[in-house]
């Protein structure tokens with residue numbers, strides 16, 4: 001493809017163009033500053049590609065999501081979560097032997113060090129499980145060496161994946177004041193998580209296949225989503241060559257916000273508020289459209305999807321099936337469907353291309369599975385973990401990767417003389433030399 005041309009201050013510059021597998025076009029501005037002296041200004045990075053990646057492809061206009069080339073619909077239909085972890089992290093579908101080995105590794109590294117268990121004691125009962133998860137994941141770097149040796153990195157990837165679910169389940173047990181339940185070597189990744197969450201010492205706990213399948217689906221649908229806020233945080237922190245555990249803890253914190261993974265908790269709170277208010281969902285749709293109201297329909301809209309989020313489509317059907325199989329009648333599911341119906345036929349949502357995203361129906365499923373609302377974003381983090389690891393690994397193995405360091409355009413005060421405290425106290429201020437901000 002022909003290079004892109006830029007005219008700046010009367011001079012013309014050329015920049016190479018990179019074309020992706022699916023014909024996505026990127027103008028390579030990596031030499032912009034050194035050749036023109038200018039920088040690219042793109043708050044929110046909506047037009048900025050931060051890397052070349054082979055992991056996940058999204059076409060937001062067409063509602064397409066693929067992991068390593070495999071359509072999400074087919075992956076969700078046929079794969080297990082451990083298989084998807086392997087695919088994302090190592091780049092190919094595992095052979096039966098590779099999968100068995102990987103599953104065994106994930107099982108045998110599931111326990112956390114006994115000293116770490118004590119950390120849970122000191123968090124207040126009200127601590128949000130996302131806070132506990134991020135602190136505990138960062139704490140893993142205190143226990144496992146980080147010299148940068150390849151075997152050690154590979155082992156730490158396994159440790160992280162294996163232990164995260166144990167930490168998540170322990171944070172739940174702590175919040176309800178129940179004893180921790182240890183992982184079992186005869187259970188799969190998802191079965192083990194459910195066992196550690198819901199088993200109590202007083203009685204045997206049998207993992208329900210319905211719950212297990214639902215959890216498997218939810219984790220797979222969350223497993224990667226290219227350069228979103230949390231993944232970019234993982235890459236950014238990792239770019240300074242900090243250790244994997246520290247980079248992933250940063251991803252957890254970024255995910256927590258209500259505009260990102262925290263939306264799944266907010267969706268349920270919104271649906272509950274609509275129910276408690278008498279069920280008038282149109283009132284909430286109108287509030288979301290009102291520019292004078294800060295209210296937004298949680299679970300609607302996406303930076304990339306301007307068509308249906310394919311994950312939401314799968315989850316909507318799954319919500320119906322799982323609730324039926326579990327015999328759960330949740331009025332919030334009806335409210336969600338009505339809300340979606342109204343929003344999708346409303347010109348505001350149509351014109352703004354606002355469709356339900358992955359968080360819209362996931363909370364309904366978690367509720368049916370008896371997972372408490374403040375654990376929803378932890379569930380998202382567990383699902384996203386293989387994606388974060390794969391992205392971190394890709395960055396680490398890229399010989400061209402650099403420390404992430406965006407620039408800025410400074411629009412603050414121009415140089416001015418410092419006024420010492422005594423003079424400020426005496427009411428004397430020097431005249432500001434601030435220049436007007438250019439239009």
Ligand code: ACO
Pocket residue numbers: 258259260261263288289295296297298299300301302303304352354357358359
């Ligand atoms: N309800 C009402 N209006 C909305 C919504 C919404 N959920 N989302 C966007 N809009 C409107 C905005 O007001 C804006 O309108 P305007 O152009 O008339 O001023 C326009 O749509 C564009 O919105 P932006 O915030 O600029 O879009 P952006 O791409 O930056 O934001 C985001 C995407 C953050 C997801 C946004 O749609 C949102 O806040 N949604 C609700 C929170 C949510 O569900 N987050 C989860 C996203 S999925 C995930 O992270 C896993």
